[in-house]
Amino acid sequence: MEKTTFIYGIRAIIEAIESEKEISKVYLLKDGDGVLMQQLKNIARKNNITTSYVPIEKLNHLARGNHQGAVASISPIQFHSLEQILENIDGESKPLFLLLDGVTDVRNFGAIIRTAECTGVTAIVISEKGSAPVNAATVKTSVGAVFNIPICKVNHIKDAVFLMQAYGIKTAGANEKADDLIYDIDLNQPMAIVMGSEEKGINPSTLKILDHKVKLPMRGDIASLNVSVACGAMLYETLRQRL
Incomplete structure (x- = not known):
C-alpha cells in the first residue's frame, strides 16, 4: 500500500x-x-x-x-479529467458514474471506492472543496481499489451533473424525501448516481437539477443509513438491473 x-x-x-x-x-x-x-x-x-x-x-x-x-x-494518486473520460466513452456502452457531494469521512470514502470498483463504476467524481482527501486511510479502507478506478475532481458537483446531462447520461440522487424507490427507475442505461453527506445530504441546488430523486425503503426506527452502506445498496441495484 x-x-x-x-x-x-x-x-x-x-x-x-x-x-x-x-x-x-x-x-x-x-x-x-x-x-x-x-x-x-x-x-x-x-x-x-x-x-x-x-x-x-x-x-x-x-x-x-x-x-x-x-x-x-x-495525495498518493493522480486525479483524472472528467471531460476526457466522457470523451472516450464508447457510444454503445452504458457507463456508470458515482458523484459524491460532501462525503468527508475518509473511511466512508474508502469503503465507497471499494464498492464502486466491485460494481463496475466507470469513475468517481468529487468536489475540490468539502470532500474527503485521498490519503493513507482512504487507500487502506478501499483495500487498494483507489488505484483501480479513476477519481475526478470538479469545482462543484453541479458542474459534473450538467456535464453528464450534456453527454446524455441520466442522473439519480439519493434523497430520503423522494417519492421513487431506487428500484422504480431504469438504471440499465448511461447513469450517474449522486450521494450526499450524512449530515446535509445532496446540496439543494444540485438536487433540483437531477433527473431522478430516489430513496431506499426503510423499515426500522432509525431514519437513515451510513452513506457507504446506502451507496452500496444503490450500486448493487444498478448492477442487478444490468446483469
Missing part, C-alpha cells in the same frame, strides 16, 4: 502547489503569521486546497524537521 507523503516548510509547500502536485490537505499553525505564511494561505485558497489550523503538537507529530508552522499531505 502506498502511504501518504508529508512535506513541510512554507516555501516547499508553495513550490509543490505551484508545480501542480496533488496536495490533499495543508496543516497550518494556529495563529501563524508572517508574509510567507500569508502567501501560502492565499495560494492554498486560490487552488481550493483544504486547509486545517492545528496546534504545534500536531505539526510536530506530522513532521520531524523544521516545519515553519506548515505541513502538507500529498
Whole structure:
C-alpha cells in the first residue's frame, strides 16, 4: 500500500502547489503569521486546497524537521479529467458514474471506492472543496481499489451533473424525501448516481437539477443509513438491473 507523503516548510509547500502536485490537505499553525505564511494561505485558497489550523503538537507529530508552522499531505494518486473520460466513452456502452457531494469521512470514502470498483463504476467524481482527501486511510479502507478506478475532481458537483446531462447520461440522487424507490427507475442505461453527506445530504441546488430523486425503503426506527452502506445498496441495484 502506498502511504501518504508529508512535506513541510512554507516555501516547499508553495513550490509543490505551484508545480501542480496533488496536495490533499495543508496543516497550518494556529495563529501563524508572517508574509510567507500569508502567501501560502492565499495560494492554498486560490487552488481550493483544504486547509486545517492545528496546534504545534500536531505539526510536530506530522513532521520531524523544521516545519515553519506548515505541513502538507500529498495525495498518493493522480486525479483524472472528467471531460476526457466522457470523451472516450464508447457510444454503445452504458457507463456508470458515482458523484459524491460532501462525503468527508475518509473511511466512508474508502469503503465507497471499494464498492464502486466491485460494481463496475466507470469513475468517481468529487468536489475540490468539502470532500474527503485521498490519503493513507482512504487507500487502506478501499483495500487498494483507489488505484483501480479513476477519481475526478470538479469545482462543484453541479458542474459534473450538467456535464453528464450534456453527454446524455441520466442522473439519480439519493434523497430520503423522494417519492421513487431506487428500484422504480431504469438504471440499465448511461447513469450517474449522486450521494450526499450524512449530515446535509445532496446540496439543494444540485438536487433540483437531477433527473431522478430516489430513496431506499426503510423499515426500522432509525431514519437513515451510513452513506457507504446506502451507496452500496444503490450500486448493487444498478448492477442487478444490468446483469
